[in-house]
Amino acid sequence: MNDAMTKTPFGPEDMSRRKKRAAVMALILFALVVLFFVTTIVRLGSGVADRAF
């Protein structure tokens, strides 16, 4: 990898902000997974295991 390849238009502070944004996005995505999972369980209700197929 030559020197030009490692250069980015972002300085250390910019990269730090980007990392924090990415971390928050990861948390939000995880929260969405939990949200959809729990909502599905709540929507199905307690009798779902006893239903007739």
Next chain:
Amino acid sequence: MSDLNTYAADTPATAEGGQGSVGDYFALLKPRVMSLVIFTAFVGIIAAPGAVHPWIGFVALLAIAVGAGAAGALNMWYDADIDAMMKRTAKRPVPKGVVLPSEALGFGLTLAVGSVLVLGLLVNVTAGALLAFTIFFYIAIYTMWLKRLTPQNIVIGGAAGAFPPMVGWVSVTGSVDLGSIALFLIIFMWTPPHFWALALWKKINADYTNAGVPMLPVVAGPDETRRQILIYTLLLFPITLLPSLTGTTGLFYTVTTAALGVVFIYHAVQVYRLREGVEAETACKKLFGFSTLWLFLVFALILVERGLGLPAFAPVLG
């Protein structure tokens, strides 16, 4: 490839975007407005007849809050030019240059679509559709069309801020009932005197004049604005009592709200009466401050009535 590397190394980061911090993106959501939306939507959920699973109620509230934030971000994207001209808004992320307009647009659209889908799919379709309409109304009807066109911008645009309790209500019932319309009307009629009191402040008025936003005090003058504030405040008084006629609230709400309404009218009369100097400015500030407290108290009264299990009146309307 070498061209790309040269471009990457020489182009300043500000031209590329990606400068905004988590806090900047949070500011795009207009958190203060969002907190009011969350509160009024919560009251809509609690006031609605019937019951909803607490988790589904939470999901509804979350989607409504994110939808409100999306509307705020889209508003800041479109209004970046006039925000930059006003002292009150010049430090917002887009005019400050830390978030690009395109980033604000992408952020707002993503949240708008996501919140509508979550509400529509996980709660009910009617609530999702109403949230979509609310965001559309705030951005297309108010921000893009009315805000820069007519001094009645706040009157009609105020509907966007009045929808959240209705969306909360519909999240529970699945339909738009008279009770939800009563909650809508309270915020709808409250908005003009609240924002015109703010617009009458000298420095805020100067901001709107500089930016060319045709707020009522800029176009029709402070005297006409004072008259309109009084008219809307007088009209608001009976509308505040509508939830009692639709069977949503009872005696405690009715009596307390009537007393609060009298104080609101007193402040509006003071604004109408005092027209010059520091006293006039103070009267406007007091009305603005009280109207904020008034809206909180009126909606909190509904929560208190439900919390204490106080009986509501039998519905006269509906």
